[in-house]
Amino acid sequence: MRRPSEWVFRGVVSAHVVAAVGQPVFAGVYLTGDFDGLRWHAVGADVVTSIGLLQLVAAIAVWARLRRAWPFLTTSAVVVAETAQYFAGLNGALWLHVPLGVMTIAALVVQFIAVWRNPLARTENGHA
Amino acid sequence: MREGMSRRRVLGIGGALGLVAATGLSTAAALARRPSMTGAVLRSAVPLPPPFQAPLPIPAVLEPVGDGRYEITQREAVAEILPGLKTPLWTYEGTFPGPTIESRRGRPITVTHRNELPVPTVVHLHGGRTPASSDGYPTDLVLPHGHTASHAMHDPRAVVTTLTRDYTFPLDQRPALLWYHDHRMDFTAPAIWRGLAGLHVVRDDDEDDLGLPAGDRELPLMICDRAFAADGGLAYPALDPALRERPGVHAAYLGGVLGDVILVNGAPWPVHEVDAARYRLRVLNASNARHYELAAVTDDGRPVPLVQIGADQGLLAAPVPHHRLPIAPAERYDVVIDFSQVRPGERVRLINHLGADRTRDVMAFHVTRRAPDDSRVxxxxxxxxxxxxxxxxxxxxxxxxxxxxxxxxxxxxIGGLPFDPTRTDVATTLGATEVWRLIADVHHPVHLHLVGFRVLSRGGRPPLPHDAGLKDTVSLRPGEAVEIITRFDGYRGRYLFHCHNAEHEDMGMMANLEIT
Known part of the structure; x- marks a missing residue:
């Protein structure tokens, strides 16, 4: 494998999507009255936020090795959104928590498509 | 394959999605109720008086008619709540709030209620450790004269009486501020709104010996919101204005009815003259749906701490100071406020951080003079x-x-099911200790009859400072979960637990608790 940073980034983005999709699932279970759903949602928040930070590190590697900045820029935006999301959830600011959560997942899905659709590395004959 | 999109198109798509996200979030920020509030405001059709003009009324203490025997007549009355307007009310003994019952721990009393209102009634002593037969189950109606029982919801266990009923309260419980109010099936909210609420204090020697502010320096504060119609009557969006057959409110008020006038002890935004000394405020939120976050501030904006000494079910272990005190419907807080640092002539306003415009004000204290103070906390x-x-x-x-x-x-x-008197939702045994985990979609102040409980956790984290002590009503905020622990002791029988947003309670949010 010649571009390990790309494959690491793809793997982290994929794990990030999977973990993030769990969040609305646990929230829905919680709101049916299942108290454990809240604990899963809280654990999920820690997992998603941690993966987000890992993705930031992987994106820096992509930028350094492959000279691609967009993974870092979009991941930074996602990490900012997830940080806001974390505290909005803790503070019960549902007006922000619910739409921001939907948008964060939408952004992650777009990222997932972008990293798998094309190689991240620049081709031999110039830049996009 | 090389990337199929030009940099310009990628930026265009990214920009468009960013704009959609920003628009979505700012729309949420603009439309959302911040602070969140469950219910809809009913606007008064009459001009509202300026705040801090009306003197604070103190409800009269009910005189016993014999040893431990009281009589209360429920009847219609007319009161001047807003200046120059006549407001017809449903009352206990002709006043709103009803007369205060002063009682001693462990000394049973019997209150004979006589129903001279045009509708059936039920009396519940909120926070009372009361045998089921006197707990005011919603179908245990007291019918008015000439009324035939034709109640929509059939309950074979209902004990219906005509004209009068004796309610016996053993009062074998911690000293606390309780309150009595109507609890009729399907029509509790409009009945309380029309005036059927009063205070009931339980005291004991231990509490008397603490040296807390007492006498004129102990003030009961029953806070509630109302709205007034053009004719001076209380406005209420009932589907059946006669409050006889069809329960419920118009769809806009499904979340609860909020008034635009704040009454304390039945007076709009009142003012009370106080000494520059400590006062004990015994605060009850008797509103149907309105939550408050109370704070005391001087006119120049200095906060005056509210030192909480008690919760719904009596004294805390130790005082807890607050700058802001959230209070949900039916909750009580026992607080001491110290006016000694306020210059005579200054005012201290009790404000509501959850209010907007006029509902931001609650009442004011006008500090008139320095005075000796031998009270202590x-x-x-x-x-x-x-x-x-x-x-x-x-x-x-x-x-x-x-x-x-x-x-x-x-x-x-509750748990997907609307209230049904014939269904046992929780069956437990006398003396059992249980943990209940309560989860809410919007604001739900959850109340258990018979027992007090302690709050174990809120939102998966430790309880908040105001969750201290022994409670009988706990306020759940939107999306919030609370764990409580209690022991079902006292009496066997059929009791209730329910949301104390009175509109929610009338529209299904109650359940049965059978203790055997």
Whole structure:
């Protein structure tokens, strides 16, 4: 494998999507009255936020090795959104928590498509 | 394959999605209720008086008619609540709030209620450790003269009386501020709104000996919101204005009815003259749906701490100071406020951080003079609070409080089910210790009859400072979960637990608790 940073980034983005999709699932279970759903949602928040930070590190590697900045820029935006999301959830600011959560997942899905659709590395004959 | 899109198109798509996200979030920020609030405001059709003009009324203390015997007549009356307007009310003994009952721990009393109102009634002593037969089950109606029982919801266990009923309260419980109010099936909210509420104080020697502010320096404050119609009457969006057959409110008010006039002890935004000394405020939120976050501030904006000494079910172990005190419907807080640092002539306003415009004001204290003060707030207030531990609990139950369907249409449900008097929702045994985990979709102040409980956790984290002590009503905020622990002791029988947003309660959000 010649571009390990790309494959690491793809793997982290994929794990990030999977973990993030769990969040609305646990929230829905919680709101049916299942108290454990809240604990899963809280654990999920820690997992998603941690993966987000890992993705930031992987994106820096992509930028350094492959000279691609967009993974870092979009991941930074996602990490900012997830940080806001974390505290909005803790503070019960549902007006922000619910739409921001939907948008964060939408952004992650777009990222997932972008990293798998094309190689991240620049081709031999110039830049996009 | 090389990337199929030009940099310009990528930026265009990214920009468009960013714009959609930003628009979405700012729309949420603009439309959302911040602070969040469950219910809809009913606007008065009459001009509202300026605040801090009306003197604070203190409800009269009810005189016994014999040893431990009281009589209360429920009747219609007319009061001047707003200046120059006549407001017809349903009352206990002709006044709103009703007369205050002063009682002693362990000394039983019997209150004979006589119903001269045009509708059936039920009296519940909120916070009372009361045998089921006197707890005011919603179908245990007291019918007015000439009324035939034709109640929509059939309940074979209902004990219906005509004209009068004796309610016996053993009062074998911690000293506390309780309140009595109507609890009739399907029509509790409009009945309380029309005036059927009064205070009931339980005291004992231990509490008297603490040296807390007393006499004129102990003030009961029953806070509630109302709205007034053009004719001076109380406005209420009932589907059946006669409050006889069809329960419920117009769809816009499904979340609860909020008024635009704040009454304290029945007077709009009143003012009370006080000495520059400590006062004990015994605060009850008797509103149907309105939550408050109380704070005391001087006119130049200095906060005056509210030192909480008691909760719904009596004294805390130790005082807890607050700058802001959230209070949900039916909750009580016992607080000491110290006016000694306020210059005579200054005013201290009690404000509501959850209010907007006029509902931001509650009442004012006008400090008139310096005066000696021998009261105190001891570091140890009580040593008899229950110390139930999770490990003692034999059962853990989960309940979700949320919107749902009822036989009357849209309403509110507990664990997916609307109230049915004939269904036992929780069966437990006398003496059992249980942990209940309560989850809410919007604001739901959850109340258990018969027992007090302690708050174990809120939102998966430790309880908040105002959750201290022994409570009988706990306020769940939107999406919030609370764990409580209690021991079902006292009496066997059929009791209730329910949301104390009175509109939610009327629209299905109650359940039965059978103790055997």
């Amino acid at each position: 001891p570091d140890v207030l009580s040593t008899d609070l229950p110390t139930w531990r999770r490990s003692e609990a034999t059962t853990v139950r989960d309940f979700s409080f949320r919107a749902g369907h009822t036989p009357h249409g849209r309403g509110w449900v």
